[in-house]
Amino acid sequence: MTAAILTMLSTGFVAGLGLMIASKKFHVEKDPRIEQVGNLLPAANCGGCGFPGCAALAESIVQGKSAPNACPVLGAESAKEIAALLGLELGSNVKKVARVRCKGGRTEAPEKYDYYGPKDCHSVNMLAGGNKLCSYGCLGEGSCVKACGFDAMYMDENRLPVIIEEKCTSCGMCVKACPRSIITIIEQDKPFVVACMSKDKGGDVKKACSVGCIGCKLCAKNCPVTAIQVDNFLAVIDPDICINCGKCEEVCPTKAIKKF
Amino acid sequence: MPFFGFRGGVHPDYNKGATSGKPIEVMPVKEGALYGVPLAQHIGAPAKPLVAKNQEVKAGELIGQAAGFISANIHAPVSGRVVALQSLPHPVSGKTAGIIIEASGEQDEILPVNVSEKFQETVLNAGIVGLGGATFPSNVKLSPPKKVDTLLLNGAECEPYLTCDHRLMLEKTEEIIKGADLIRRALNIENLIIGIEENKADALEAFGKFASSYKFELVPLEVKYPQGGEKQLIKACLNRTVPEGMLPLEVGVIVHNVGTCLAVYDAVENKKPLIERVVTVTGAVKEPKNLLVRVGTPVQDIIDYCGGFLGEPRKVVMGGPMMGFALSNLDVPMMKGTSGILVFREEDLPDLKQCNCIRCGRCVDVCPMGLIPSVMDRFVVREMYESLADWHVMNCIECGCCSYDCPSRRNLAGGFKTSKREVMKVLKAREAEKNG
Numbered sequence: 252m253t254a255a256i257l258t259m260l261s262t263g264f265v266a267g268l269g270l271m272i273a274s275k276k277f278h279v280e281k282d283p284r285i286e287q288v289g290n291l292l293p294a295a296n297c298g299g300c301g302f303p304g305c306a307a308l309a310e311s312i313v314q315g316k317s318a319p320n321a322c323p324v325l326g327a328e329s330a331k332e333i334a335a336l337l338g339l340e341l342g343s344n345v346k347k348v349a350r351v352r353c354k355g356g357r358t359e360a361p362e363k364y365d366y367y368g369p370k371d372c373h374s375v376n377m378l379a380g381g382n383k384l385c386s387y388g389c390l391g392e393g394s395c396v397k398a399c400g401f402d403a404m405y406m407d408e409n410r411l412p413v414i415i416e417e418k419c420t421s422c423g424m425c426v427k428a429c430p431r432s433i434i435t436i437i438e439q440d441k442p443f444v445v446a447c448m449s450k451d452k453g454g455d456v457k458k459a460c461s462v463g464c465i466g467c468k469l470c471a472k473n474c475p476v477t478a479i480q481v482d483n484f485l486a487v488i489d490p491d492i493c494i495n496c497g498k499c500e501e502v503c504p505t506k507a508i509k510k511f
Numbered sequence: 512m513p514f515f516g517f518r519g520g521v522h523p524d525y526n527k528g529a530t531s532g533k534p535i536e537v538m539p540v541k542e543g544a545l546y547g548v549p550l551a552q553h554i555g556a557p558a559k560p561l562v563a564k565n566q567e568v569k570a571g572e573l574i575g576q577a578a579g580f581i582s583a584n585i586h587a588p589v590s591g592r593v594v595a596l597q598s599l600p601h602p603v604s605g606k607t608a609g610i611i612i613e614a615s616g617e618q619d620e621i622l623p624v625n626v627s628e629k630f631q632e633t634v635l636n637a638g639i640v641g642l643g644g645a646t647f648p649s650n651v652k653l654s655p656p657k658k659v660d661t662l663l664l665n666g667a668e669c670e671p672y673l674t675c676d677h678r679l680m681l682e683k684t685e686e687i688i689k690g691a692d693l694i695r696r697a698l699n700i701e702n703l704i705i706g707i708e709e710n711k712a713d714a715l716e717a718f719g720k721f722a723s724s725y726k727f728e729l730v731p732l733e734v735k736y737p738q739g740g741e742k743q744l745i746k747a748c749l750n751r752t753v754p755e756g757m758l759p760l761e762v763g764v765i766v767h768n769v770g771t772c773l774a775v776y777d778a779v780e781n782k783k784p785l786i787e788r789v790v791t792v793t794g795a796v797k798e799p800k801n802l803l804v805r806v807g808t809p810v811q812d813i814i815d816y817c818g819g820f821l822g823e824p825r826k827v828v829m830g831g832p833m834m835g836f837a838l839s840n841l842d843v844p845m846m847k848g849t850s851g852i853l854v855f856r857e858e859d860l861p862d863l864k865q866c867n868c869i870r871c872g873r874c875v876d877v878c879p880m881g882l883i884p885s886v887m888d889r890f891v892v893r894e895m896y897e898s899l900a901d902w903h904v905m906n907c908i909e910c911g912c913c914s915y916d917c918p919s920r921r922n923l924a925g926g927f928k929t930s931k932r933e934v935m936k937v938l939k940a941r942e943a944e945k946n947g
Contacts (some may be wrong), residue, residue, distance in 0.1 A: 365840035367863055368922050368926060374891075374929045379601070379604070380605015380606060386605060
């Protein structure tokens with residue numbers, strides 16, 4: 252009995268001593284701020300920042316390799332807190348959201364065949380270049396909605412994805428999921444977007460979709476600050492120059508410019 | 512010659528009766544008609560266009576130069592004027608670059624092919640591709656880097672409805688054999704085997720007459736789909752199994768379609784480039800026909816020539832019903848690989864409503880490649896391309912037996928076909944990782 256107790260005690264003592272020495276000898280100095288920053292991050296591990304998870308981003312922010320607002324999901328308040336914690340200045344932090352640059356749903360863009368395959372956009376896209384006449388627009392099978400981890404998207408009755416901007420965290424997962432790259436991440440305070448991706452000539456666009464950009468350049472001519480460029484029969488608004496006057500939306504003959 | 516057969520396969524309704532007795536009819540070139548010639552009618556790199564807008568071309572003139580090792584030449588199918596170089600509708604890729612030629616009144620002359628000393632070069636000059644449907648450039652197939660001991664001629668024509676090869680075998684028997692003989696002599700191959708399905712007894716008889724004079728073996732094949740699949744045919748006739756991811760060359764065999772042999776004969780002996788082929792037009796058309804059609808003829812014109820639609824068309828398929836592509840547009844031009852044009856009405860089509868997999872395993876029984884379509888289908892639906900690669904989806908020959916036999920009408924083969932591109936990316940990434 253006594254021998255057993257003594258054996259246990261001595262084994263415990265020796266093991267404890269070993270652990271103590273190891274912890275002193277192999278001690279790693281860890282920046283306590285990493286944990287603090289990590290606590291302020293959303294802990295969703297969505298990967299929207301490009302790092303494997305929130306912990307990796309926290310480390311990168313503390314080391315100064317990423318900006319305090321590098322997390323696309325984080326609200327402005329938390330970003331400010333992180334900046335204060337690290338004693339950094341924070342640049343402009345307007346909320347960004349994802350926006351769908353296509354208005355051609357079921358009713359606007361005619362389909363060229365009936366599709367029976369798996370319900371995802373990649374499969375449709377690989378079958379004779381998609382089931383719509385337009386080879387640039389939304390395919391309507393909702394791969395982006397499936398990819399959204401924040402429940403911020405749904406498919407409407409017209410088979411077009413709709414983004415709930417309050418819930419959108421601009422993590423960019425929908426952008427990656429779209430085989431035709433029609434979703435873009437843009438500042439929320441720039442409401443005017445050319446909702447068309449078609450680089451076809453005007454006549455071809457008209458055949459394929461009733462709300463496509465035909466490259467008529469009316470918007471570019473009427474823009475007071477020349478924020479609109481028309482290349483390859485497609486108008487593109489530069490959000491850095493745009494002053495949100497809404498003139499382009501008024502003049503667009505096909506209503507391809509959309510106010511979000 | 513013993514017959515070994517292959518595993519799996521299905522027995523669809525063949526429905527060949529409407530056209531199997533009809534001789535091949537030449538579809539005349541109509542003055543002023545537009546012929547859209549795609550630059551990518553073959554597997555490999557698209558040809559490089561050699562003509563400009565408004566240029567006059569003669570039938571048989573080279574208008575597209577083979578670009579790269581695996582590519583094929585394209586010739587003007589008709590004499591006339593180049594109207595435009597623009598994209599044309601394509602049944603698989605949606606759109607493809609092409610040349611549009613307006614036919615002129617004079618169509619008597621076809622420019623001869625440059626016949627070179629080297630047999631393979633002549634084949635390349637004539638723009639010959641595999642006419643069974645896969646459209647692999649024939650000159651590449653005819654330049655084997657290894658010793659080949661057997662040339663297998665594929666006269667199975669196992670796809671339902673199609674009779675174009677059947678008619679060719681009846682009407683051009685000796686020319687086909689001569690074409691095969693040319694290949695045999697050029698490549699120094701000992702054995703020539705011609706495989707024909709047993710349901711074409713008249714073709715078997717026609718070939719049988721030449722068996723002793725040309726020294727080949729004639730193998731009557733069991734009537735089963737996909738008997739004409741390259742790997743299945745080799746297994747059935749020679750009991751050799753092509754290893755995974757390899758070509759028939761690996762087991763010392765070259766397989767050619769009977770139509771390809773005829774094209775080779777025409778190129779070498781008659782100096783004729785590949786600008787026309789036989790197409791079976793059948794189904795819900797007024798007069799089903801076997802037509803010799805110039806490449807580039809729009810499907811609409813071919814159907815009009817056959818008297819138009821019978822009833823209200825619901826689905827038009829280019830190729831056979833098992834492996835062909837449904838068309839979304841009747842402006843799609845005829846291509847070198849088009850073996851048939853099938854028209855279906857609503858009442859001809861089965862119910863396509865999909866149900867859940869009941870795990871009956873019928874797809875596993877019929878798969879001629881020994882794959883497990885039921886499991887692979889779940890990976891397709893969930894977009895699990897890594898797993899799909901592990902389950903050997905790249906071995907799928909897209910024959911459609913699994914979809915045909917599925918009691919739940921699941922779109923199995925179609926899903927594998929569209930997934931392959933994503934799986935290719937996975938495999939390439941793995942290869943890159945392995946090589947560092």
